[in-house]
Every structure is written in C-alpha cells, then in structure tokens.
Amino acid sequence: MRSSSAPWLSLLLFATACGGGSNAGVHASVDASARDGAVLDGQIADAAPDARDDGPLAGLSFGRWNKVEIPGTVCGDGSQYKFFVNPTHFSDNLVVYFEPGGACWDFDSCSHRGGVMGAANPNGIPDNHMDLWRVAAPIIVRNDANPLKDWNYVFVPYCTGDIHSGRSVHTYVDPTGVEPDLVWHHAGRADNQAVIGWIGEHFTRSIPKMLLTGCSAGGAGSLANYYFYRKDLPNVEHGYLLSDSGPIFPDAGNSKPMHDTIRAAWDLDGLIHDEIPEYERELTDLGALNDLLANEFPDDRLSSVFFRLDYNYSLYSYSRFYADPPRSEIYRLWWEDTQLMMAQYDAHPNLGYYLPFWREDNSSHCLTIIRWQGTEIEGAGMDLRDYVNHLLDDATPLRSYLETAREGPYADQAP
Numbered sequence: 001m002r003s004s005s006a007p008w009l010s011l012l013l014f015a016t017a018c019g020g021g022s023n024a025g026v027h028a029s030v031d032a033s034a035r036d037g038a039v040l041d042g043q044i045a046d047a048a049p050d051a052r053d054d055g056p057l058a059g060l061s062f063g064r065w066n067k068v069e070i071p072g073t074v075c076g077d078g079s080q081y082k083f084f085v086n087p088t089h090f091s092d093n094l095v096v097y098f099e100p101g102g103a104c105w106d107f108d109s110c111s112h113r114g115g116v117m118g119a120a121n122p123n124g125i126p127d128n129h130m131d132l133w134r135v136a137a138p139i140i141v142r143n144d145a146n147p148l149k150d151w152n153y154v155f156v157p158y159c160t161g162d163i164h165s166g167r168s169v170h171t172y173v174d175p176t177g178v179e180p181d182l183v184w185h186h187a188g189r190a191d192n193q194a195v196i197g198w199i200g201e202h203f204t205r206s207i208p209k210m211l212l213t214g215c216s217a218g219g220a221g222s223l224a225n226y227y228f229y230r231k232d233l234p235n236v237e238h239g240y241l242l243s244d245s246g247p248i249f250p251d252a253g254n255s256k257p258m259h260d261t262i263r264a265a266w267d268l269d270g271l272i273h274d275e276i277p278e279y280e281r282e283l284t285d286l287g288a289l290n291d292l293l294a295n296e297f298p299d300d301r302l303s304s305v306f307f308r309l310d311y312n313y314s315l316y317s318y319s320r321f322y323a324d325p326p327r328s329e330i331y332r333l334w335w336e337d338t339q340l341m342m343a344q345y346d347a348h349p350n351l352g353y354y355l356p357f358w359r360e361d362n363s364s365h366c367l368t369i370i371r372w373q374g375t376e377i378e379g380a381g382m383d384l385r386d387y388v389n390h391l392l393d394d395a396t397p398l399r400s401y402l403e404t405a406r407e408g409p410y411a412d413q414a415p
Contacts, residue, residue, distance in 0.1 A: 056202040057087050063142065065130040065155070070194045075159035076110060076184050079124035081191045083156050085202075086140070090150035094199070094207050094236075096229065097140050097155050098214030098221040099133070100246075100366060103316060104161035105265035107172035110184045119161030120217070129157055139213060139242075139368050139388070147389050148211070152203065156195055156214070156221070163246070164188040164221030166266030186266045192225050196232045207233070209392065211240040215366035216313060219246025223304070226293055227276065230300070239300040240391055241293070244368045245313055247304050249337040250287030250344060257321035259286045287344070294348035301391055301398050304341065305354040305367050305384065308403065309410055310334065312365035328413040335415045345400060352398040354387045358408035377403040 060066045065084045073081035101120020104110035112118040133155060138146055140153045160166060166186030173181050212222040212229060223243040230239050249255040263269055263286070272283050282288050293302055306313070311327065314334040318325060322333065338355070345351040358364050359374040367375045367384045375384035380401045382390075390396065406414065 056204055060085060060087050062087050062089055065134060067127055068198060070198065073191045073194045074185050074187050075124040076104075076119065076122060076161050076186070077124055077159075078183070078185055079159075081157075081159065081187070081194075082125050082127075082129075083154065083191075083195055083198075084130050086142075086153040086155070088142075088150060088152050091152065092203075092205050092207055093148075093151040093209040094203060094211070095140060095148055095151050095153050096195075096199075096210065096212045096222070097137060097153065097368075098164055098212070098218030098225070099156060099158035100214065100216035100218040100369070101158045102161070103163055103217055103262070104184070105261055107174050107179075107182055110161050110172055111174075111179065111182050119159075121157065121159035122161075125157045125159055130155065137215075137369055138372055145372065145385070147385060147392070151209075151211075154195065154199060156192065156218075158188075158217055158221070160186055160188040160191065162186040162188040162262070162266045163217045163224055164192055165224040165268065165271075167271050168265065168267040170265065188221070188266075189271055192221075192228065196229055200233055200235075203233075204235070207236045209238050209240065210236045211242060211392070213242040213244060213368060214246070215244035215368045216246050219244040219304075219306075219366075220248060221246065223248055223289065223293075226302070227289075227296065230297055238394065239297060241300070241302040242368070242388065242391060243302075243304045245306040245310055245366045247306060247313075247338075247341055248286055248289055249317075250290075250340045251285040252287075253337040253340045254322075254333040255287075255317050255337055258317050261321075287341070290341070290344055290351065291348070294351050298350055301350055301352070301394070303352040303354060303387075303391055303398070304345070305387065307358055307364035307367070308335070308338070308355055309358045309364045309408065309414055311363040311410075327410065331410075331413055332415045342400070342402070350398055352391070353400045353402070354384065355402045357403040357406060357414075358411070360408070364408075377401050378405055379403065 065086050067082055067084055069080055069082045075081050102118055104119035109118045112122045135141060139148055140155065142149045158164060165188045167189040168186045171181050171183050212226050214222045222241060226241050251259055272280050279292055282292060309331065314330050318330055318333045342353060345353050356375055356377045361370055361374060372383055372385045
C-alpha cells in the first residue's frame with residue numbers, strides 16, 4: 001500500500017488541492033534577508049566560490065532562497081508579485097518550478113468562496129512563502145535523494161488563478177449580491193514574462209540543461225509556458241519538461257467545456273493571436289500544444305506525469321461542466337482523455353509519459369510534492385526519481401510508462 005503523509009503536511013495538501021518576452025533593463029528588488037535562515041537537516045550547503053566569477057548573481061545568497069520583486073508585476077488581487085531564486089556554485093543547470101493551486105474564472109472561485117476548488121494565494125504572496133515549499137517539493141530540495149540537488153532553482157509562485165498563463169483583468173460580481181465586486185488580475189503571462197527576463201539577465205552563462213516542472217496548475221503552467229521560456233532564453237542548450245498532474249488534453253475529448261471557459265476568462269485566444277500568430281489556427285485545440293512543442297523543439301525531451309486515479313485535477317476538469325458526476329464517472333472521463341493524450345504522445349519520439357495508478361496522499365494528485373515514495377510503477381521497477389533521471393539522459397530514447405496493476409480503495413471504480 002502507498003503510505004500516507006506525515007501530519008505536518010496537512011497545510012500543503014490543502015494548498016495543492018486548491019487545485020518572446022524579455023524584460024531587458026527592468027530593475028528588480030532582490031531581498032536576500034527573506035531567504036531561509038538555516039540549511040535544513042540533511043541538506044547540502046553550497047560551497048564557497050572557487051576562482052569563479054558570480055557575475056550578475058553576485059548579489060544573491062547562494063544555497064538559500066532569495067525573494068525577487070519586479071515592479072509592475074501583480075497577483076490576482078493587485079498586490080506585488082514576487083518569485084524566489086536559490087542559486088548554486090555547483091552547476092549552471094536550472095530548474096524552474098511552477099507552484100500548484102487550482103484555477104478560477106468567476107467570483108466564487110477567485111474570491112476563494114469556492115474553498116479548495118478556488119485559486120491559491122488569493123491575498124498575494126507572503127515574504128516567507130518558501131517556508132513551506134523549501135521542504136515540500138523534493139525536486140527543489142538540496143539533499144542526496146534529489147537527482148537535481150546541485151542545480152539552480154527558480155520557484156514561480158501562483159496567485160493569478162490562470163495556470164500561470166492569463167492576461168486579462170475581470171470584474172467578477174458576487175451572484176448572491178452580498179460581497180462587493182472583485183477586480184481580479186489574470187496576469188500569469190506578464191508575471192512569467194518578467195521571470196524569463198530576470199533569468200536572462202542573471203543566468204548569463206550557458207545553461208547546459210533547463211527543466212521546467214510543477215504540479216497541478218503548476219504542471220499545466222510549465223507546459224503552457226514552455227514555448228516562451230525556451231524561445232526567450234537562447235543560452236539554454238537542452239530543454240526538458242516534467243509537467244506533473246496538469247495535462248492539457250486534446251479538445252476532442254471531455255476537457256473541451258473547461259477549455260472553452262478558460263479561453264474566454266483568461267484571454268488565451270488574444271494571447272495566442274498577439275504572441276504566436278503562426279500557431280493561431282493550430283491552437284484552436286488547446287491540446288495541440290503538445291504536438292506544437294514536440295515539433296518546435298525536436299531535440300528537447302518533454303513529459304507528462306500523473307496518477308491514473310487523480311481525483312483533484314479531474315474534478316476541476318469535469319465537475320462543473322458535467323452536472324457534478326460521481327467519482328466513477330470522473331474516472332471514466334479522465335481515462336478517456338488520458339488515452340487521447342497517450343496516443344498523441346506516442347506519435348512523437350520526444351514526448352513521454354509516466355502514469356502510476358494510485359497514491360493515498362492528496363487524492364492521488366501530484367507526484368513532485370511530499371516525497372518520492374508512492375510514485376512507483378511496479379511493473380517498470382522505477383519511481384518518479386528514476387524517471388527524472390531517464391528524462392534527463394539524452395543518450396537513451398525517451399520512454400513512456402503506464403501502470404496497469406490496480407490498488408487502493410477506488411480501484412473497483414476505475415475503468
């Protein structure tokens with residue numbers, strides 16, 4: 001049986017259940033005093049520089065989380081947006097991790113009246129945001145268990161309710177007439193454009209490997225933003241994607257009603273028309289983004305990972321669009337969409353998937369949080385950590401894995 005999480009992670013489980021842009025010349029505020037005060041037990045302290053020029057990164061505290069604020073970037077509530085950087089002297093490789101946390105497109109979900117089905121961080125990002133995430137995402141924790149322990153880390157917080165991708169401002173009206181109107185900034189695209197610009201100005205040496213990842217809304221965000229990070233950071237030699245529990249399925253399946261809703265709420269059509277017009281016709285199907293990335297970056301290795309019995313992202317995808325179907329129906333809709341995605345990925349040698357069956361934690365949602373344990377695919381003899389190593393191994397063909405063995409209390413409800 002997949003073991004359950006420790007009690008201290010209850011806050012994390014609640015938080016994640018919520019479901020060519022350059023900024024050359026922009027002046028950002030970097031606050032090293034907001035970093036972690038000490039290295040966690042078992043973490044690897046960074047080494048002092050050894051005859052190495054830190055260049056534009058010299059003002060940062062290495063091996064610690066530094067807060068970065070860029071004027072003009074905002075959260076959904078209009079407050080200052082901020083992101084966090086943890087550089088290292090050990091490597092020029094880079095991980096960009098997108099925070100999870102639901103999505104929103106109306107008053108209830110953006111105001112958080114929707115509870116766990118609302119958007120994360122509706123009141124903005126606190127300075128101590130990394131107190132949680134510095135331990136909760138194993139892929140950005142510097143310990144010996146992490147194959148990326150020596151990489152540079154950029155953590156992209158989530159507070160715009162638009163899978164890090166929108167570019168609209170909406171005034172949402174309370175349907176009950178009780179609360180005042182809510183002015184909400186779906187500013188994920190502009191925020192990420194600023195992050196990309198900052199990375200380009202500060203990681204100026206060649207970046208041998210860059211991995212974009214994140215879970216839930218962060219998984220979808222890593223997929224939706226991959227094109228822009230890859231195009232606008234020309235010093236990246238090899239790109240990798242690990243989109244965790246945030247698949248963007250083809251519109252031919254059951255996710256199209258949700259896709260139609262978010263296209264309008266977040267002005268995705270306008271964004272596509274203005275920024276990548278050459279793909280406007282192709283992206284009338286949001287799921288075609290998978291094919292677009294595979295064709296645009298044939299030498300990159302791009303993957304999607306999630307549980308077959310994910311009962312979180314699937315609720316977002318279907319519950320509000322199919323008359324609140326029962327769990328078994330949610331699983332059926334999810335599996336139909338998963339099969340469409342698998343067929344799509346199987347057609348490209350640089351697309352891969354890793355789909356274990358079930359984990360007790362967090363409604364089988366997100367592989368890149370909590371810990372590596374519980375992400376095993378028994379028949380393959382590997383877990384997510386092994387798959388990350390495989391994804392980053394350019395010498396081997398990219399493979400896909402699907403767990404067929406059933407386990408857990410809902411196995412009999414799975415198609």
